[in-house]
Amino acid sequence: MIRALTAGNLNAYRSLWLHGLSADPSAFLLTAAEAVATADSALVAKLSAGEVIGAFDSEALVGFVALRRGGPERMRHMADVGPLYVHPSARRRGLARALLDAAVDAALQMGVLQLELCVDSQNLGAQVLYQACGFEQIGLRPRSVIVDGVARNDLLMLRQLDA
Template sequence: MIRPLTPEDLEAYKALWIHGLTTEPEAFLLTAAEAAGALDSSLIAKLASGAVIGAFEGTALVGFVAMHQGGPERLHHMADIGPLYIHPSARRRGLGRDLMCAVIDAAKTRGFLQLELCVDATNTGARALYEAQGFAQFGLRPRSVIVNGVPRDDVLMLKPLD
């Protein structure tokens, strides 16, 4: 089942997020320590806004994708997508595709004109998923992040919605 997460999903969301940050740190911007320090009140507000969509198997949250609207008024026409994370035990079942379809639909409903994301340049699986959803590369950010002392490049991708 795919649905927007709510404040009632806070503990499951945090647990899955921390799991991803711990096991696959190169796939996230934040570190596990930074995420652990995130205030529950800000996470609850994020969940209440409908900006995070979850994938469930039974009652267990096994994946999520987030959407962030541009902050300044001149960026309100766009949203950043990410992170997208699927627990390893639930991969290769189409949940990434389902989450991306749901977040694209939610973005269209909110009236966004474009979606942007960045993905580790070596993450060929994620890049293929995003390309299949109509995202195209428009740039490369060298040394976008440094994970465990190793610089990593990010591919910048965009999908127009109009």
């Protein structure tokens, strides 16, 4: 089942987020320490605003994707996608694609015209998924993050929803 998360999913969301950060830290912008330091109230606000969509296996949260609409009025036509994470035990079942499809549907309901995301240039699996879901590379951000002293590049990808 795919659905928007609510404040009631706080503990499951935090747990899966922290698991993802330990299993695949390069897939996330924040470090594990930053995630641990994130106040419950900030996460509850994010969940209550419908900014996170979850994938469930029975009652267990096994994946999520965040969708954040631009804040200033002149940027309200676009939204950022990510992070997207699916627990390794739930991979290869189409859940990442289903989460992205749900994010597109949510964005369309909000009147968003384009979705944008960043993906590590070495994360080929994610790049293939995003391209299969209609995202195109529009740029490269060199040294977008430094992980354990190593500079990593991000690909900038975009999907126009009104094209």
